Amino acid sequence: MVRLATVLFSAGFGLFWCPNSTRAAGEAPRAEVEGVFPIASDVRIAGDEKQTRFILDLDRKIPLRAFALADPYRVVIDLPQVNFHLDPGAGTVSRGLIKAFRYGLVMPGGSRMVFDLTGPAKIKNSYALDPANGQPARMVIELESVDRTTFVQALAVENRPDLRPTVGTAAAASPVATKVVASAAPDAAPDTRPVVVIDPGHGGIDNGTQAGGESEKGIVLGFGLALRDRLEKLGKYRIVMTRADDTFIPLDERVKVARNQSAALFVSIHADALPRGEGDAQGATVYTLSDKASDAEAERLADSENKADAIAGVNLTEEPTDVADILIDLAQRETRTFSNRFARLVVGEMKTTARMHKHPLKSAGFRVLKAPDVPSVLIELGYVSNKDDLQQLMSENWRSKTVGAVAKAIDGFFSKRMVSAGPGN
Numbered sequence: 001m002v003r004l005a006t007v008l009f010s011a012g013f014g015l016f017w018c019p020n021s022t023r024a025a026g027e028a029p030r031a032e033v034e035g036v037f038p039i040a041s042d043v044r045i046a047g048d049e050k051q052t053r054f055i056l057d058l059d060r061k062i063p064l065r066a067f068a069l070a071d072p073y074r075v076v077i078d079l080p081q082v083n084f085h086l087d088p089g090a091g092t093v094s095r096g097l098i099k100a101f102r103y104g105l106v107m108p109g110g111s112r113m114v115f116d117l118t119g120p121a122k123i124k125n126s127y128a129l130d131p132a133n134g135q136p137a138r139m140v141i142e143l144e145s146v147d148r149t150t151f152v153q154a155l156a157v158e159n160r161p162d163l164r165p166t167v168g169t170a171a172a173a174s175p176v177a178t179k180v181v182a183s184a185a186p187d188a189a190p191d192t193r194p195v196v197v198i199d200p201g202h203g204g205i206d207n208g209t210q211a212g213g214e215s216e217k218g219i220v221l222g223f224g225l226a227l228r229d230r231l232e233k234l235g236k237y238r239i240v241m242t243r244a245d246d247t248f249i250p251l252d253e254r255v256k257v258a259r260n261q262s263a264a265l266f267v268s269i270h271a272d273a274l275p276r277g278e279g280d281a282q283g284a285t286v287y288t289l290s291d292k293a294s295d296a297e298a299e300r301l302a303d304s305e306n307k308a309d310a311i312a313g314v315n316l317t318e319e320p321t322d323v324a325d326i327l328i329d330l331a332q333r334e335t336r337t338f339s340n341r342f343a344r345l346v347v348g349e350m351k352t353t354a355r356m357h358k359h360p361l362k363s364a365g366f367r368v369l370k371a372p373d374v375p376s377v378l379i380e381l382g383y384v385s386n387k388d389d390l391q392q393l394m395s396e397n398w399r400s401k402t403v404g405a406v407a408k409a410i411d412g413f414f415s416k417r418m419v420s421a422g423p424g425n
Helices: 004-009 031-036 148-154 167-173 175-182 216-234 251-260 296-305 333-350 387-393 396-420
Strands: 039-047 051-058 065-069 074-080 098-107 110-117 121-129 137-145 195-200 238-241 265-272 284-289 356-364 376-383
Touching: 051 098, 065 121, 074 121, 074 137, 110 137, 121 148, 195 216, 195 251, 216 238, 216 265, 216 376, 216 396, 265 396, 284 296, 284 333, 296 356, 333 356, 333 376, 333 396, 376 387, 387 396
Parallel strands: 195 238, 195 265, 265 376, 284 356
Antiparallel strands: 039 051, 051 137, 065 074, 074 110, 098 110, 121 137, 284 376
């Protein structure tokens, strides 16, 4: 199956991948990795609402591919993997046609920048420059304001870059697929243990919520890796991570990981935040899939999480529809029953180690929970917008205890399933 993440480098310059390109959260950067990848050191934006120029300073010339997307208006730049050493607030700079921009890893070997635009604009020019006359290497993007009609015409299929690579390149682009293949010896007996998929939310270019200098993507990755390690020590389950590093994975790809691995359980890990002006909330919450959100807060969160692909610049209209086609009925009755049962177990165990939301069990239409044949829950560990929750989320002691609670709930879930599936039941 072609992975959507692979589209980022199918045209222009191929796939840049290095086996040392990723590292676990908290691990010190490796000197050799710093030397392998180009370094982006500064950005400048010049111009006005008619014409705007974006300049990125680099330590070497790199290839790039730029294209525009509509609704909302965005410009996407695909690059080989880059180490971004930019000021923390660089992406909030607004000038001319650019409202804001974000950047980060989207796959091993590949980075992406996404510009949010003030209105329709065309890419007048995009190019890379060698260092010269004491100036560093640069990437230059020149934008020009156009009307809606001109913008839409420029998005015609014949004018778009090829977003669907050959199947042959897909395996190399998938860290999940690589991990699964590498763990299976050619002559090994089939592993019949239940598969548990752990899904740390966000990643790469998608930071998730941010507060106190911390990003949701890092917090949930650390928790997910710790949960993986805890479960692997039990030896009862085969654990698959949707991401084990700071890589962006589209929402539907996360669902496909669970389905392709014939997962018995899918656990998505997040950490919420309330928008400014909407009060304060605290505590962990466990969500299951529902056509109708259990309350307004659950609906807001699902809407926010379901926009993750758009945040990363993915053109949702180009995504394969095989998952969507089977979701007319959203999920089988039995799957929902198991999801709800597991959610109650998680809440019951987490109550002993973590502060819980006043309404800890909720439901909403999360895209990432829509595998019709895989029991799935989404755990919000707490609110990064709440200073007490954030302090807990950053505590190693809290994480260890809470990881233990979730692992115990998983163990209890499978124990009950095996009993209910036994003879005479």
